Amino acid sequence: MSLLEIDDLSVRFPTSRGEVRAVDRVSFRVERGEMLGLAGESGCGKTTTALAVPRLLPDAAVVEARRIALDGRDLVPLSEHEMEAVRWRDVAIVFQGAMNALNPVQSVRDQILEPIRLHEPEVSGAAARARVDELLEQVGISIRRGRDYPHEFSGGMRQRVMIAMALACRPKLLIADEPVTALDVMIQAQILALLRDLRDELGIAMILISHDLSVIAEACDRTVIMYAGRVAEAGGSGPMFEHPAHPYTRALIGAFPDLTSERVLIDGIPGAPPDLRAIILGCPYVPRCPLAIERCRVEQPALREVGAGHLSACHRAEDVA
Amino acid sequence: MTTSAPPPLVAIDDLHVVYPPSRASRDLAGRGRPVRAVDGVSIEVRAGEVLALVGESGSGKTTLAMALMRLVPATSGRIVYRGEDITRLVGAGLRRLRRRFQIVFQDPYESLDPRQTVGDIVLEPLLIHGVGATGGERTILVTRALESVGLTPAEEFVGRFPHQLSGGQRQRVSIAAAMILEPDLVVADEPVSMLDVSVRAGILRLILDLRAARGFACLFITHDLSLAWVLADRIAVLYLGRVVEIGPAGSLFSSPRHPYTRALISVVPMPRPGAHRTQEILEGETPSPASTPTGCRFHPRCPLRRRLGNPEICERVDPALEPVGPEWAVACHFAMEEPDARPGA
Numbered sequence: 001m002s003l004l005e006i007d008d009l010s011v012r013f014p015t016s017r018g019e020v021r022a023v024d025r026v027s028f029r030v031e032r033g034e035m036l037g038l039a040g041e042s043g044c045g046k047t048t049t050a051l052a053v054p055r056l057l058p059d060a061a062v063v064e065a066r067r068i069a070l071d072g073r074d075l076v077p078l079s080e081h082e083m084e085a086v087r088w089r090d091v092a093i094v095f096q097g098a099m100n101a102l103n104p105v106q107s108v109r110d111q112i113l114e115p116i117r118l119h120e121p122e123v124s125g126a127a128a129r130a131r132v133d134e135l136l137e138q139v140g141i142s143i144r145r146g147r148d149y150p151h152e153f154s155g156g157m158r159q160r161v162m163i164a165m166a167l168a169c170r171p172k173l174l175i176a177d178e179p180v181t182a183l184d185v186m187i188q189a190q191i192l193a194l195l196r197d198l199r200d201e202l203g204i205a206m207i208l209i210s211h212d213l214s215v216i217a218e219a220c221d222r223t224v225i226m227y228a229g230r231v232a233e234a235g236g237s238g239p240m241f242e243h244p245a246h247p248y249t250r251a252l253i254g255a256f257p258d259l260t261s262e263r264v265l266i267d268g269i270p271g272a273p274p275d276l277r278a279i280i281l282g283c284p285y286v287p288r289c290p291l292a293i294e295r296c297r298v299e300q301p302a303l304r305e306v307g308a309g310h311l312s313a314c315h316r317a318e319d320v321a
Numbered sequence: 322m323t324t325s326a327p328p329p330l331v332a333i334d335d336l337h338v339v340y341p342p343s344r345a346s347r348d349l350a351g352r353g354r355p356v357r358a359v360d361g362v363s364i365e366v367r368a369g370e371v372l373a374l375v376g377e378s379g380s381g382k383t384t385l386a387m388a389l390m391r392l393v394p395a396t397s398g399r400i401v402y403r404g405e406d407i408t409r410l411v412g413a414g415l416r417r418l419r420r421r422f423q424i425v426f427q428d429p430y431e432s433l434d435p436r437q438t439v440g441d442i443v444l445e446p447l448l449i450h451g452v453g454a455t456g457g458e459r460t461i462l463v464t465r466a467l468e469s470v471g472l473t474p475a476e477e478f479v480g481r482f483p484h485q486l487s488g489g490q491r492q493r494v495s496i497a498a499a500m501i502l503e504p505d506l507v508v509a510d511e512p513v514s515m516l517d518v519s520v521r522a523g524i525l526r527l528i529l530d531l532r533a534a535r536g537f538a539c540l541f542i543t544h545d546l547s548l549a550w551v552l553a554d555r556i557a558v559l560y561l562g563r564v565v566e567i568g569p570a571g572s573l574f575s576s577p578r579h580p581y582t583r584a585l586i587s588v589v590p591m592p593r594p595g596a597h598r599t600q601e602i603l604e605g606e607t608p609s610p611a612s613t614p615t616g617c618r619f620h621p622r623c624p625l626r627r628r629l630g631n632p633e634i635c636e637r638v639d640p641a642l643e644p645v646g647p648e649w650a651v652a653c654h655f656a657m658e659e660p661d662a663r664p665g666a
Contacts, residue, residue, distance in 0.1 A: 041517050154606055155378070182514075184377040184544045189588035189602045211517060214590035241592050253592045255518040257547040260593060263571055265529070265551050268522030272487070 001072050003205045004030035004053065004173055008066040011048050011057065011229075018277035022048045022061075024229040027303075030173065030205050035196070037216030037223040037237065038209045039252070043273055045229040046209050050175045054091040055083050071172060088119045092166035094159075096178040101162060102150040108161050109146035112136070115168040135164040138201070140194060156187035163194065167202070177209045192219045213252045217241050222309075225249050228274050228284035231303055235310035245312035247289050250320050283314070291316045328404065329365035330505060330538050331389060336362045336398035338381075338388050342611070354611040358384040360562030361398075363642075366506065371532065371539045373549035373570070375585070376559035379607045382542050385559070386508045389540070390422045391415060420450050423499035427511040429491030433483040440479030443467060443498045450502060466497040470527060489520035493527065500531060507532075510542045525552055546582075547589045550574045555648070558582045561618045562610055564642060568649030578651040580625035617654065625655055 011023040023045040030036045038046040051057050053068055053075070068075045070090055075083070092115075095101045103111055109132055116128045123131070133143050139160040150158055159179060166174055176195065180188040196219060199206055210216050216223055217237055225233040225248065233246035244250045254267040271288040274280060282297040283289070289296065295315050303313045314320065337360060342353025359381045366372055366389075374382040387393040389400060391407065400408045407418055426432035433442055443463045446452075453459035467475035470493040483491055492512060499507055509528060513521040529552070532539055543549055549556045550570055557567040558581065566579040577583045584601040603622045608614060614621050620635040634654050642650040645657070 041519055156606060185546070185585065185588050185590070186377055186603055187606065188590065189600060192590075193600075193602055212590070213518070213592040217592040218590045252518065255522060256592055257551045258593060259547060259550070259574075259586075259589060259591055263551055263574075265526060266522045268526075269519035270523075 002029040003032045003034075003071060004207075005067060005069040006049075006053070006065065007068075008064075009049060009052055009068065010064045011045070011052055012062045012064075013060055014062065015277070020276045022229050022276060023052070026226070026229070026231055028224050028231065028234060030207060031222075032205055033199060033203045034222065035199055035206045035208060035220045037220030038207055038226065039211065039213050039216045039223060040226040040232075041211055041269075041273055043276075044226045046226050047177055048229075049226070050177065050207055050209055051093075053173075053175065054087045054093065055080075056087075056093070085119075088115045088169040088171065090171055091173045091175065092169065092171040094162045094166045094174065094176040094179050096181065102158060104150055107147050107149055108141075108153070109136075111161065112146075112164050112168055115165060119169050131168070132164075135167055138167070138198065139164045154187075155183055156190060159183065159187075159191055160194065163191075163198070167198070167204075170202075172205065174204055174206045175209070176206060178211070179208065180215055181210065181212065188215065189218075195219060213241075214256050225252070228280065229276055230284065231311070231313060232285070233310075233312045233314075234303070235307065239307060239310060243307075245306045245310060245317040245320055246285075246314045247291050247316075247320050248285050251288075285314075291319055327368065330368040330403065331366040332399075332401045333362060333364045333366075333385075333389060334399040334401070336385070336388060336400065337396045338384050338393060339396040356609070356611045357562050357613060358610050359388060360610070360613065362559075362562070362564055364557060364564060364567065366538050366540060368505070369532070369536045369538055370555060371529070371541055371553045373541045373543060373553035373556045374559060375543055375546050375549050375556055377544055377607050379561070379610060380559040381562040381610065382559050383510060384562075386424075386510065386540055386542055389506075390424060390508060391418060392424075416450075420502045421505045422508070423502065423504040423506070424508040424510065425492070425495045425499050425512050428515050429483075429488055429495055430515070432495055433491055435483050437482075438479060439467070439472070439481050439483070439486070439494050442483075442494055443501055446498060446502050452502065462501060466501040467494075469500065469531065470494075470497045471523075472497065487520075488516050489524060492516060492524050496524075496527065496531070500535070503535065504537055506538045506540065508540045508542065511544070512541075513548070514543070514545075528552075545589070546574070546585050547591075558585065561607060561613055563618060563652065565619065565653070566651045567642070568646070568651075572646065572649060578645050578649075578656045579619075579653050580623050581619050584624065617652075619653075625653075625658065629655060629658065 007027050009023055009026045013020040013022055026049055040046050052063055065076050112132045112135055113128055116123055136143050136146055141160055180191050208220055220237050223237045223240055224231055227248050233249045251269045257266055269288055274284050282299055283301050286292045286296050301313045301315045303311045306312045306317045338358045340356040340358055342355055347353035362385055376382045388395050395408055399406055410418060440463055443466050444459060447459050447462060453462055464475040467478055472478045472493055513524050541553055553570045556570045556573050557564050560581050566582045577586055584603050587601040601624055605622060616636040616638055617640050620626055626635045640652045640654050642652045644650050
């Protein structure tokens, strides 16, 4: 049994100009102790997919799922009250933009303490404070800095505080939404190394969301590539980045300099993702796809196995070089 | 450099930019440490070249570019543009200079006035500098500028507001406004870091194409060494207000000499197999420019110094930039150690 099993998740947002199908029948698994990457351009549905798990989407969202099971327990039928007990204790989130997510007038210690107080009231004050010390140490912040306020920390240190908060109630699954975007490369490497260490030490599973495929490639065991609210490709990061089986993945890889090759400028992906209000008949990537054939326009490609544990939603998966 | 080389477009000589102590850093008597954002930089920008300034937050790369553009005052040192000392230029002279130097900012969501149309944003530099004899002439210039950055047909874009454009289109508007006065030097401060990966290449190619067509020099500021590698003719790596290594992009990247450059290259993330090379993750963060370490400013974090058994010279003597090859200079006492230890190779 996988730690997280998402089956046929769809999320729609009704708007005055039609319904946006942000997530369209997405299914994937997250194994215990695994780092799973969720990648794609802005607006491809990766954050919406992940936020549906702890049910943190805005009220306007219409969420349908056959099953979202965490540790064998289906979350879909749970009441809002029951979900409150799942958040933080079972699933915690590191949000994008560490500065805006922290309270500027509360010390870092108190902010890490708060989820423990709220969600585990049975833990004594002394035990909670001891846990905060332990958390600070785990994320590489010296205990004496706990009394400081967010503005006294650098961007990288604030992100460490966010991670400590998310770990406060010892969740089974951590969702990190663009945890290193807007950080310098050296700090990015530090934070990714920290996440990997925490995974190894605590055996916690993580979903790492990023538009930056290079970050995912560095950190994640498996990767799910999303496009237009659907899964385009999924598989082990190593084999997938070596032999992508979807032209979109191929194009995303080409958007980064290849340091092992000649010094040539990166390639872009012409065009833009489709309007998700429109009904898309065939493959949503057709207008940007160099491999598109007539079949792609009329028949939506199903996700099929193209290698061991490697799935692609492309009619021409075998032709992607 | 040989004597036959053309004179540089801009020559910066021992430039210092020191900011007064921040209020938060002062003690009760009001004393504090000044922030040495740029701390003795000598560098040339050649006509028509792309020079990348690479460094982390606090390295002084943006302050250096701002001082060069005369947007922040130099505390000491000299900036010479086409043979003329512009360090203290004021009045009409400074206004003339402003026409020659332009900048493209990082965030096209913040750098464009949301209440101005695209046409007005691109027109404004012409009005400020009195370019174009008539309204009709200026309209032609605006149309040409928009078309040169790929916003075609221009008539479709002039009346739009920034919020009606995508991030990539906004950055193209910034570039059109920077190009319309035909500058000699364009500073591009992390111009693609806020953009989706799919549109980055288009913006970078546009900058290179415009450079090829018009011959301006480009100072490309980035924290990403891999982008500097594919884009620039030369790369200067900055650490705590100093250039620690400068050289041709290809050779600097393939065999970096400074341990900081090596570490920066080793952590460039790559979506490629074999990306899992030995990373050299430096501990801690760049110290504050208000408390620069003694000797070599990189010594407290330097992995090479540790491997060499902490030689005492590193904490005592500030290393000068010394040539290590053609057009290539490094500020490290042990630049010639481990010459082939290219991380990631």
